Amino acid sequence: MDAPTTRTDNKASTELYSDEELRDAMELLFFSYRDLIREPDAILEEYNFGRAHHRVIHFVGRNPDITVTHLLSILRITKQSLSRVLSQLVRENFIQQLEGPIDRRQRLLSLTQKGYELEDDLSRDQRNRITSAFVRAGPEAVNAFYKVLLNMMNNSEEFKQRAGT
Amino acid sequence: MDAPTTRTDNKASTELYSDEELRDAMELLFFSYRDLIREPDAILEEYNFGRAHHRVIHFVGRNPDITVTHLLSILRITKQSLSRVLSQLVRENFIQQLEGPIDRRQRLLSLTQKGYELEDDLSRDQRNRITSAFVRAGPEAVNAFYKVLLNMMNNSEEFKQRAGT
DNA sequence: GCATATATGTCAATAACACTGACTTAATTA
DNA sequence: TAATTAAGTCAGTGTTATTGACATATATGC
Numbered sequence: 465m466d467a468p469t470t471r472t473d474n475k476a477s478t479e480l481y482s483d484e485e486l487r488d489a490m491e492l493l494f495f496s497y498r499d500l501i502r503e504p505d506a507i508l509e510e511y512n513f514g515r516a517h518h519r520v521i522h523f524v525g526r527n528p529d530i531t532v533t534h535l536l537s538i539l540r541i542t543k544q545s546l547s548r549v550l551s552q553l554v555r556e557n558f559i560q561q562l563e564g565p566i567d568r569r570q571r572l573l574s575l576t577q578k579g580y581e582l583e584d585d586l587s588r589d590q591r592n593r594i595t596s597a598f599v600r601a602g603p604e605a606v607n608a609f610y611k612v613l614l615n616m617m618n619n620s621e622e623f624k625q626r627a628g629t
Numbered sequence: 630m631d632a633p634t635t636r637t638d639n640k641a642s643t644e645l646y647s648d649e650e651l652r653d654a655m656e657l658l659f660f661s662y663r664d665l666i667r668e669p670d671a672i673l674e675e676y677n678f679g680r681a682h683h684r685v686i687h688f689v690g691r692n693p694d695i696t697v698t699h700l701l702s703i704l705r706i707t708k709q710s711l712s713r714v715l716s717q718l719v720r721e722n723f724i725q726q727l728e729g730p731i732d733r734r735q736r737l738l739s740l741t742q743k744g745y746e747l748e749d750d751l752s753r754d755q756r757n758r759i760t761s762a763f764v765r766a767g768p769e770a771v772n773a774f775y776k777v778l779l780n781m782m783n784n785s786e787e788f789k790q791r792a793g794t
Numbered sequence: 795g796c797a798t799a800t801a802t803g804t805c806a807a808t809a810a811c812a813c814t815g816a817c818t819t820a821a822t823t824a
Numbered sequence: 825t826a827a828t829t830a831a832g833t834c835a836g837t838g839t840t841a842t843t844g845a846c847a848t849a850t851a852t853g854c
Contacts, residue, residue, distance in 0.1 A: 481763055481771075486756040487691060489763075490665070492775065496782040497662055498705075500655070514810055526652060532831060540663075545812050547832065569821050569830045591651040597780035598646055598654075601773060606646075608766060608773030610657065615762035617661040679839055697802060710841050712803065734801045734850045800851075809842070815835090822829070 503589035511556075511582075516541075516549045518586055521575065524559055525583045529572040531564070558582055668754035676747075681706075681714045683751055686740065689724055690748045694737040696729070723747055 504518055511517075523538050524530060536546055550573075553559040558579035564570030575583060598606045614620040669683055676682075688703050689695060701711055715738075718724040723744035729735030740748060763771045779785040 481760055483752075483756060486759045487687075487752065489759050489774075490687075490752070490755055491691075492778045492782075492788070493658075493662060493665065495784075495788060496778045497658060499782045500658070502783075516811060522652075522655075526656075533829090541811085542813065543830095543832075544814085544834095548811080551832090564830090567822070567830080569819095571831065587648075587652065587655070590655055591648060593781050594651045594654050595646055597777050600780045601776040604769075605773035605776050608770035609654075609777040611766040611770050612762050612774040613657045613661045615765045616758050617657075617664045619660075623657065623660060681840060698800090706840085707842065708801095708803075709805095709843085713840085716803090729801090732801080732851070734848095736802070796854095798851100798853080800849100802848085802850105804847075805845085807843085810840090811838105812840100813836100813838075816833100818833075819831085820829100821831105822827100824825105824827075 500590055500593060504586045507586055513552075514549075516545070517553060520546070520549055520553060521558065521579060521583050521586065524573045525575050525580065528574045529562070530574075531570050531572060535573065553579070665755055665758060669751040672751055678717075679714075681710075682718060685711070685714055685718060686723065686744060686748050686751065689738045690740050690745065693739045694727070695739075696735050696737060700738065718744070 501515065501518075505515065508514060508518055519539060520535070523535060527534070527538075532543075532546070532550075536543060539546065550559065554561060557576055559573055560576050560579075561571040561573055564572055598609075601609070614624065617623065666680065666683075670680065673679060673683055684704060685700070688700060692699070692703075697708075697711070697715075701708060704711065715724065719726060722741055724738055725741050725744075726736040726738055729737055763774075766774070779789065782788065
């Protein structure tokens, strides 16, 4: 490698994981993420939808009767950004908005039958991919996979709590 | 869950991994990916760069003397999309282009000293995150993590070959 | 040596998805 | 009643991608 010393200056070759190994891990995440969204991307195109629509469909599907505010906090986008996507999904009857029974300002979001069907379609290849990856790697590997990713992210406690239900 | 039957119709509760478990895995990837790019995103902003610049810096850093064509095939974007980002990075002296010694049409790309410094900066938090996730999960978990992600992606053989060098 | 193919770069128009800022409306809460 | 909250809208902007059409220099096949 003809990289200058700043790069190869690895602090210590005695360290557990080399910088290059860590960069490998990052690429692995990059490539597997890319391959995971490839098929849904193709399906979305048929509807003239984009990834933003997929994310909304996914999180509304997993959190029936979610409020707009809560959805915004998960997606971490602005109201205006969500608006375009969400109003399209409502207009085309993939998502329905119901007035909150307690707080009538709220518009509780949920998937319609049509929305569930699209979600099923969009996630099919992803579920197949993950299943086959889990099966091929074995059950201990699945736990390890969860452990590593949870350690990588910020609010892992919150996630575990949600996923545990 | 009050989802209609299309959703909860899980084919079989005897299956190894439930649809909800698989959707958990997808969210886990989504959230950890998002947290991984958070810090680099903030650094890029100081330079008025975006994620596209980061990707170029990363892959040029890992593949010194890469050709434009090869870089395009890794990134899977068009020449025109790369052009804007790459010419900026060259103009600001993060990347240098050298005429190919054999094929003089080629412009071999590599990071300058300044480019390596930026790459180091951008990847620091990511490397720290991954290291700590690996350490906390233990060495067997790291192998399992690789195994699962490799099984999820398309050209895993190609990746393993590259990463193995 | 000439025709063809390849590597790179550029101009122009368009689209998806995000942003900021400034408001409005309706309903809840202090 | 006043202030706050939930949701939505209008207008303008920026980044990153796209397609299509060309231009230039170099390499390669016959």
